[in-house]
Amino acid sequence: MRPNHHNRPSYIEIDLGVIAQNTCNIKEKLPAGVALQAVVKADGYGHGAIEVARVMAENGANCFGVALVEEAIQLREAGIHLPIIVLYPEPPDRAHLFTQYHLIPTISDLRFAKQLDEITADNEKIDIFIKVNTGMSRYGPNPDEALILANEIRTLRHLKLAGVSTNFSSSDNGDPSFSIEQLRRFSAMGRELREMIPHKLIMSIANSGGVLNFEDSYFDMVRAGLLLYGYYPSKESKRIVSVKPALKLLSHILYVRELITGESVGYGMSFVATHDMRIATIPIGYGDGYPRALSNRGKVLIGGRRAPIVGRVCMDALMVDITSHTNAGVGDEAVLIGPQGGEFIGADEIAELCGTIPWEITCGLGPRLPATYIHKHVEKKAIGVK
Template identity: 40%
Template structure:
């Protein structure tokens, strides 16, 4: 019997690790040798494949990795990655021991977690490194600025824990107006000064995401946490594209049927599209079961033969239909590009996001496991 995992996929995401490597090198050059590049590989590396991306990033200038959840860090360790991995969000008390077993750098904002970390690290003969997150204006996770010094004082007596990092996150660094971002940065600086005055030295202070890494060199501090720019995508169209990064992901499929429908034919569920005249159409085997948004029904387009083919009718779980009037001749098993370049034409993740009323982050991150990642 043949191995089904070797079958050629109908629909797949081609991940250009060469582009990713080059993006990392350019970003590292941009931030300079003194600043640590932390590669943000949470959510399966924004849909690109966490293990492969992490390896390529580490080989091309990144020194640390950052994930959102403890399980994501464990997954990277199990794949043999031994670089420092920061878990940026809350880790359940019940998972602290496993986190320490895997040498994950946990983020702590609560005393019970400090107690658990120090207790277990002591049992296994380690000093666990942790980072403290502060909320400078995101209104989400983190200690409030006034709580930070006393938190450090409460943590200080615990012998098997070392606070290696202090970090925060920007709410609107991707806007042209940087006033609020400067406010957040100043709060962060005030907290770091207060810690120093109280006798606490934190080796790695970090606050910049991609937008600030690109646009706000004064905010690079000791490390930058770069996600979207590493994938060659723009944090927003208001951020200076200071570094010529290239998109890493191309979403591809294959024409699964070609035919001409007579005038008056209704297409797909809900009969939302009726052909106004005889129309050549192709079937594209991609749907919301792949993470391709259903809201693209009658709105999106794909590339076939380097030409745009608009989606007609609803996007279903596994397939949709496109009008190929401008793409002929189209043959069975021709290549379809849903995100990326084909013969000089391009549909960017940003453009797909605009059709779907969302952001480029969600387009790549939303791709489900059924879409095989093919690394080139």
């Protein structure tokens, strides 16, 4: 993430103490022997991968999951030494990066495996994972084909099959039927695979929804993503682990004007005043990743109270109605995501207004936004859940 060297009035604030507590709470929920893979792809879901990874490593994470080799390299160059699993297949011409940076690939076919085997030094053995399709239909062979692939990998002398993984497609939608079927398929394949492979294999299917809703899906390792950052994947998900959002999106009022009846606000004249009003301009917009879909719909916290967005969210600014905020003025803090006073606006609330998911909201916060990090004191022991 970018430090706020020049004090831009709009920025992200991440509480690393909250990240630490969330990690502890998830880790404590897992039975002994079950590893926690902390997923830090997409720059740690918009929270800053390097900063959150360091804290997660200190609070129970056993390894990290990323989507791209570049994300893994960034962690390695920052001094992150825990195992890093690249969760999705890569083309064979990038195989050398896995040996150079000591990364664990996930494969879907034999092409990458053969290339990796060819370039690996004689005295080295590289761990790999196979991605299996149990119903997501995105990457990986079906279970019967995965068994064939695993057997072929056994013939490659520089590779060791460390584990197999698959993805739940709907572990958080309130209907468990297909997730149960995916678990059945994955378990059946795992039993056959363990008979074939002499060493211990890691099996992994549980994402954040799996952690919350399917405790029999933990197997040897869970892959927690959104949950680490403080959000539950859906309203239907069980709250068996206590987590709290760590990200706050802040700005400040830069300009205030008096609006008279009949005057419009913003592009397209989508808002026209029906009475005299006070309008505040806040210097943040969709160029920073704040959704334009919140035009005339979203809310901003000012003085611990909600102020409605009026007019269209612009690329670099948005306007809010502060008529009832009689003491509000230039320089006052405006919170777009997070707490202020006794109020709270969550990424999940924004996502619902936009017809999307909280992952997209936090991941979409743009590179123009600098970030600051705080680390409030937290208890290392997990918080109890009633």
